[in-house]
Amino acid sequence: MSRLVVVSNRVADPRKTAAGGLAVALADVLNSTGGMWFGWSGKVIEAADGGKPGEARQHTQQAGPVKLVTLDLSREDHDAFYVGYSNGVLWPVFHYRLDLADFDAGYVAGYRRVNQLFARKLKPLLQPDDVVWVHDYHLIPLAAELRALGCGHRIGYFLHIPLPPSLIMAAIPGHDWLIRALFAYDLVGFQSRGDLRHFDRYVEAEAGAQRLGDDGRWRAFNRTVQACAFPIGIDVEEFQALTDAPEAREMFERMRKEYSRRKLLVGVDRLDYSKGLPQRLKAFRELLKSYPEHRDSATLIQIASPSREDVTAYTDILHELESLCGSINGNFGELDWMPVRYIHRTVARPRLPGLYRASRVGVVTPLRDGMNLVAKEFIAAQDPADPGVLVLSRFAGVAEQLPDALLVNPYDIEGTANAIHLALTMPVEERRVRHQSQMAVIKKYDVHWWCQSFLDTLAKAEAEVTGTPWL
Numbered sequence: 218m219s220r221l222v223v224v225s226n227r228v229a230d231p232r233k234t235a236a237g238g239l240a241v242a243l244a245d246v247l248n249s250t251g252g253m254w255f256g257w258s259g260k261v262i263e264a265a266d267g268g269k270p271g272e273a274r275q276h277t278q279q280a281g282p283v284k285l286v287t288l289d290l291s292r293e294d295h296d297a298f299y300v301g302y303s304n305g306v307l308w309p310v311f312h313y314r315l316d317l318a319d320f321d322a323g324y325v326a327g328y329r330r331v332n333q334l335f336a337r338k339l340k341p342l343l344q345p346d347d348v349v350w351v352h353d354y355h356l357i358p359l360a361a362e363l364r365a366l367g368c369g370h371r372i373g374y375f376l377h378i379p380l381p382p383s384l385i386m387a388a389i390p391g392h393d394w395l396i397r398a399l400f401a402y403d404l405v406g407f408q409s410r411g412d413l414r415h416f417d418r419y420v421e422a423e424a425g426a427q428r429l430g431d432d433g434r435w436r437a438f439n440r441t442v443q444a445c446a447f448p449i450g451i452d453v454e455e456f457q458a459l460t461d462a463p464e465a466r467e468m469f470e471r472m473r474k475e476y477s478r479r480k481l482l483v484g485v486d487r488l489d490y491s492k493g494l495p496q497r498l499k500a501f502r503e504l505l506k507s508y509p510e511h512r513d514s515a516t517l518i519q520i521a522s523p524s525r526e527d528v529t530a531y532t533d534i535l536h537e538l539e540s541l542c543g544s545i546n547g548n549f550g551e552l553d554w555m556p557v558r559y560i561h562r563t564v565a566r567p568r569l570p571g572l573y574r575a576s577r578v579g580v581v582t583p584l585r586d587g588m589n590l591v592a593k594e595f596i597a598a599q600d601p602a603d604p605g606v607l608v609l610s611r612f613a614g615v616a617e618q619l620p621d622a623l624l625v626n627p628y629d630i631e632g633t634a635n636a637i638h639l640a641l642t643m644p645v646e647e648r649r650v651r652h653q654s655q656m657a658v659i660k661k662y663d664v665h666w667w668c669q670s671f672l673d674t675l676a677k678a679e680a681e682v683t684g685t686p687w688l
């Protein structure tokens with residue numbers, strides 16, 4: 218059996234399950250075949266401490282059968298590669314936010330430099346039969362850089378965030394370079410059929426690629442790549458076990474007691490402009506305005522865990538949220554009722570399932586999302602006899618899989634308020650039927666399915682050995 222090498226921007230210790238579903242699933246595979254996880258350590262070396270662009274300090278640690286290899290990046294590389302290009306260009310554009318992108322030429326140079334650095338450091342660690350699985354937008358050109366160094370390995374790539382249509386992609390200077398780099402992989406995976414369609418249309422129209430058969434294979438730039446959709450799932454069993462554990466039960470009991478005559482709505486998100494938080498609060502305000510029967514009753518608990526605080530767009534959204542919460546509570550609150558509980562902290566993972574289960578409505582309304590795992594966690598944590606209702610943005614990848622959620626357009630504030638009202642008043646029979654069908658989907662397509670189906674497809678992909686420099 219070949220050894221699996223996972224490459225991602227951040228590396229998680231597979232012995233620590235607190236890291237959540239993705240880390241657990243990857244750890245399962247890595248533990249069974251033995252393997253290596255390679256990526257950035259999360260540490261930055263200042264220039265004054267010897268940090269130089271294009272250079273890194275490397276650390277190796279054995280975690281059971283898994284070797285963890287991490288790199289400390291120089292300040293200059295970190296700022297251009299991570300803050301600049303990854304989070305200042307690719308993240309906003311791939312989430313359709315051209316207005317927030319900052320196309321500084323220094324950023325793309327840093328992005329390329331760090332991908333070359335990763336390739337240079339990884340290449341000597343690879344064994345001939347290794348299968349390499351690269352994750353996410355930080356590392357699009359990694360396979361191209363590895364190929365340029367003569368790597369003929371089987372290399373797969375999974376994009377966790379959406380891929381926008383060609384006209385949006387085209388706003389990125391050098392977008393053709395990014396898509397060409399994807400052809401250095403043997404298999405490219407997307408979250409949804411919608412994203413896959415965007416890839417297909419781009420490569421056909423802009424790159425003159427030729428479709429080979431109906432299994433997602435494309436030929437261009439002297440290479441064959443297979444492109445498919447692999448919607449990521451959660452570890453349903455692990456999440457249900459977490460729901461039954463003491464910490465979640467205690468959270469559930471506490472919430473039920475405190476809100477005994479009220480109905481809870483819950484939102485759990487990283488504080489990110491893609492998650493549609495201001496629109497969600499406005500929809501909740503609209504609900505209280507248009508449906509007065511929910512005043513003094515419906516309570517929205519919004520957890521917005523801190524994220525990327527070194528990027529300006531994130532501090533702007535923080536202020537907008539604080540002001541919206543303050544005005545809703547000021548205008549609608551009573552002495553003994555606060556409509557919005559806004560928590561700008563990370564809540565311990567074992568408590569989340571209890572919070573989900575105590576809530577009548579899960580509000581997952583991103584403006585754009587690759588998949589969105591919170592929607593699946595909310596479903597997994599419900600009591601099948603008295604389940605809550607999911608109000609879900611049609612612009613999250615997960616909407617393709619969950620047509621029985623109440624699908625909304627998050628930009629339509631009134632429409633979203635109406636859907637929340639429907640969710641709050643839905644009879645238990647209908648809630649049960651909807652929950653049952655959603656549960657069947659998330660169980661079938663769980664994170665183990667995702668991992669296994671990606672790796673099986675990669676194992677069968679038509680691997681080509683090449684030393685062609687791609688860039």
Ligand code: GDG
Nearest residue numbers: 377449486487522562563564565566586587588589590591
């Ligand atoms: C990217 C894509 C895709 C959130 N707040 C807290 C907390 N969380 C956990 C949730 C969930 C995870 O973080 C968030 O997952 P999402 O899928 O919603 O979103 P992204 O972080 O944007 O992830 C996304 C995903 O990759 C996987 O491919 O689905 O579309 O954007 O597990 O529970 N966990 C804890 N405290 C918090 O306060 N413990």
